[in-house]
Amino acid sequence: MRTVAIVLAGGSGSRMKSSVKKQYMLIGDKPVLYYSLRVFQDSSVIDEIILVCGREEVENCRAEIVEKYDFTKVSRIIPGGKERYHSVYEGLKAAVDCDYVMIHDGARPFVDEQMLERIWDALPSARACTVGMPVKDTIKRSDPEGFVEETLPREKLWLIQTPQAFEYRLIRKLHEDAAGGACLGQQITDDAMLVECLGKIRVKLIEGSYQNIKITTPDDLLLAQIILGQKKGQKKG
Template sequence: MKTTAIVLAAGSGSRMKSSVKKQYMEIKGKPLILYAIEAFENSFIDEIVIVLPAEDIEDVSHNIIAPGQFGKIKAIVPGGNTRYHSVRLGLEAASADTEAVFIHDGARPFVDDEMLARALDAVEEFGACVVGMPVKDTIKIADEDGFAKVTPDRNKTWLIQTPQVFLYPEILNLYEELADKEHELLAQNINITDDAMVMETLGTRKVKLVEGSYNNIKITTPEDISQAESILEKKFKKI
């Protein structure tokens, strides 16, 4: 299958409380966004589309992602007002003959070949999948007043990660449909928070859950930087 990775890095990273946007913060001397890009560059993925804040594209293209540094980057495009707007813009920039698309948060630096291979196998068999891991803790669903209301079965509860992987023509069509139905869904209090939910809400396929890694963390707060550095130190010790 021809594969495209959409690397999403168009957010502001406000929870990081830093003057530098989190996607450009350095972890062990390297900007965060480069970890995911390098992982896809060195994998079986055929092409990469990067989604950035519009005002950052020129600077990043010259100073972080140097011209000629990555052979698989097809396009760097501006993001939208929300995550799913950014995903749609990234999807529209992919090659028309793409068969499977890997949608990935640029703030997850530790995607790896094994994870990508499991996801590819799953999308070939099921047409839609997301990586994640079973939760380790008991989860509570709160009511409107902040009291515990429901305790879901921990054995059936997963922590969802990215990449989330779909047959390209299907997910592109669903995102175009989402653009038309956005206000209708919001009026029904349906807030799309990830790509799997687009398929669950508008599509017809079940989304297969595929093992990711507990190290496949998303960098969101300053504490996550320390955890990422610890993961890298352990990785380097194994090499």
């Protein structure tokens, strides 16, 4: 069973308030994007990596990330589209001769091999999986005026992360259907939502990690520095 990782690295990073795009900002002495690519590169369950970045960033990704750090599993570096789902679709079209795909946001540096193995164990029977973690806070739904409308049952709520993994033929068809307008009027925020919208199967929830954060704001970058320090300390111990 051949598995391709599609890593999305095309975010603008506008909320970081920096001229440097978030995937190139440093955590420790390496860029954010390095860390997730290193896990996929070293993973026994990943055969190939397709990196999707901004159109103007292709050569920079090649020189400053892929070649600099010798990510030999990266077979292609391709430009993405206007929205996230456009970029995923471009990655899917570039992924040929594979059985499964894992789709990951390059702005999540702390994916680990254990997550990938948990996905791998569940994927053949589930066909669609996403990592995530149960919420720890109380979640309330607001009304249009900003008042509490409902308190949601916390035991049923998960924070959804990436990687999200799918049988290739399934997710490719759903993206083609979406491109044809099948989800018109719905804001598709992740690939699991496409399965929820168009698929006739359920998405399996797989345990991720509370450390599997997405770098979006300057505060996230500070937290990432702390997490990296903890991980380095654990390796030394």
